[in-house]
Amino acid sequence: MNVWRRLSGPRRALALAGAGALVAGGLVTIPVTAAHAATQCDIAYTSNDWPGGFTANITIKNVGDPLNGWTLGWTFPNSGQRVQQGWSATYTQSGSQVTARSMSYNGTLATGASTSIGFNGAWSGSNPKPTSFTLNGVVCNGGTTTPPTDPPTDPPTDPPTDPPTDPPTTNPPGAKVDNPYSGVPGYVNPEWKAKADAETGGSRISNNPTAVWLDRIAAINGTPDSSSNGAFGVRDHLDEALRQGAGYIQFVIYNLPGRDCSALASNGELGPDELPKYKAEYIDPIAAIQGESKYSSLRIINIIEIDSLPNLVTNTSDQAGGTVMCDTVKANGAYVNGVGYALAKLGAIGNVYNYIDAGHHGWLGWDSNFVPTANILKTAAVASGSTVNNVHGFITNTANYSALREPYFKITDNVNGQSVRQSKWVDWNFYVDELSFAQAFRNQLVSVGFNSNIGMLIDTSRNGWGGSARPTGPGATTSVDTYVNGGRIDRRAHLGNWCNQAGAGLGERPRANPETGIDAYVWVKPPGESDGSSKEIPNNEGKGFDRMCDPTYGGNARNGNNPSGALDNAPISGAWFSAQFQELMRNAYPAL
Known part of the structure; x- marks a missing residue:
């Protein structure tokens, strides 16, 4: 993915x-x-x-x-x-x-x-x-003494970049708040909860809010015969959220034409030239339901099209491992215009909050990817009639495994005269963990024209890396590689590995305002749902077989030709994967 x-x-x-x-x-x-x-x-x-x-x-x-x-x-x-x-x-x-x-x-x-x-x-x-x-x-002698990594500190009398829709402290139904996660309980998906509760020990985590994935048109009204998603449709989830007394509910908007152009496991139902169908049969019906007045008291949070826009920067044919499909959707504007349309249509609803996917540090943490991705996110945000005011923030690490923090080494460390950036693991990246990347990327997004009070989300559903194999201190200073490899908590063979990773654990539990500039830690990828099948499995959801989900695969240019690190016997993406769920609980950090 x-x-x-x-x-x-x-x-x-x-x-x-x-x-x-x-x-x-x-x-x-x-x-x-x-x-x-x-x-x-x-x-x-x-x-x-x-x-x-x-x-x-x-x-x-x-x-x-x-x-x-x-x-x-x-x-x-x-x-x-x-x-x-x-x-x-x-x-x-x-x-x-x-x-x-x-x-x-x-x-x-x-x-x-x-x-x-x-x-x-x-x-x-x-x-x-x-x-x-x-x-x-x-x-120059004007400005602020606050470092740029702090959250927006403009006083109430400084109006230039504050959105005009910021409400007073007490918000009427449907009015936008600065942080939709703050001060209210999140929606617990009863379908995911039932699967988690059926697992030994699963009740310890089953009351955490997770996102609802709308990964095809049929999911809007519910797909009771599906192997990967249940009978509830959008309206069912919203009704259940009201019944629970939830303050917010999260949906993943995930059905672009030519979806996930560089990975087969999560390909979608729409071809690259089906943008009109995406608009009329997917986005419009979702917007119609989310806009119903009975739901105006809910904060409806949409995670917009994960993996899409960064692929246009890193996975076209002029890049290592690029694909023809990524070339196609870049050339025909399917991703940019699709995202823009989704932002405009959904953002017009007073109680909807849109967060666009922004990759992760192991994907975009180099200068050649970081700034161009921020620029293309801005391009999409103002496409198809949208404006930056339809973007409440961004999310990183969606359905991924990048460590929130690396406690035992930092990007400025040197070993025997060599920067940690020279290690094989870091490979000249400017970041070693997801928190520092998300905070820095937020600054870059503001600099290219997004509102100064945008917030970031980090998906922490599978990036805990706990258990008995978790390092307890820095690595040996024999070389820069022994130092980094001995101390890093992210135990993947390579940062490019993304499918059902062995050894991973649950990360920080969902909570609001955990760090400067971060609206929330979230579980957008519901723990226990597969990233993709470890072998080809015929299905009617358009989901292919990607060798990165095959535990016997030796890798490709995008992961430095390293082993995939994937678990065996995995079902198609989105389907329940009991073995992975149990492993995530065993390796949770903080521990359960």
Whole structure:
């Protein structure tokens, strides 16, 4: 399901613009003034250092009058600091003085708008951070002293980026709240609960809220004869949510034309040219039911089309392991326009909250994937009549296994002069866990034009990695690989492995507001539902057989030709997989 593009060969990749805020060696912000000058800015400068080199990321926020073209200037404190290769600006350096001029696509900055640039640099002696910046010749002294990884802190009197629909503290039915997960109980799907309760020990977790997957048109009204989903349709679930007194309910909108273009296990029923059918027979009926007035007291949360838009960046034919289907849906706009239509139609309902899928750190954590994916998410958000106001936030790690935190190593660690980024496991990624990625990606999404109060979700249903095999401390410092491999809690053979992973465990239980910028930890993938069959199983749901679900498979370019790590005897995706459910409970972290 969640596929990954492996970068070819170890390299010092260009850093992602705006992504270094959580992994930086330090942070510089410019102090606050009360009034805007004609030109005024707030600068956040972060760096990730290694011996003799560094990556710098700079976020420019315009807090003055609108700009049509800009030049940023600064002076390096040390004469041995040099810009070597940059992105998102044209760089020149004379002595210690550096200028960065805007490109054609990022020169226009409205009041309150931000953009991110960055560069790879070299240093000798030391690498102190510049402390003063100019924008169009004017010294920057405006903005906020809060680091950019904190949640939006604009006071109530600062209106530029707050959505006009934010309600007062007490919300009437149907009015949107800032965090739909906060302060209310979630819907417990009785069909999933019945399966969990039937398992030995399953009652320990069966009262957790999980998402309802609408993975084909028939699921809208219910599919009592299905092997993977039960008799309840959308209206049945909503009625049951009212009966339970639930405050929120989660649906996965998952039926794009040419769905999951790079993985066979979760292919869908619609061909790549069936966008009109997707709109008329799938999205429109869902919107009609969710919009019924009897459900206006529920916070209806839609997880929009997992795995879709990142595939257009990483899995087209010009990439390792790319597919013709991904080429097709990129060329014909099926994904971008389908997502845009879903956002517009569902977002028009006053009590609906849309969260778009945004991959995971093991897929998008490189500069070549991080910024382009944020850009295509923005493109989809304003396609087919939609606007960014239809996007309440984003979700990462959906149905995946990436560790929430890696407690025993961090991206800035060095072993014997080598960065952990040089290890085979990290492979030059800028992130080692899902939390740091989600928080940084949120910043990037805001920088490309999404509202500043968007929230992130992280699917923690299967990323606990507990049990007796869980490391209890860092690995040996013999080499960078022994250090990372000995201490990492994610025990997959490769970050690209996504199907029914052996050794995985339940992760953090669903809860709201767990970390800065994170609306909730959620269980979108219901524990116990298969990712795909370990061998070909004929079915009438359009779900194929993907070798990444075969435990005997030796891998492909997307997972570095590593073993798949999949469990044996798995049913088709979405069907109940008892052996996996039991293993997830055994390896839960926090433990049950």
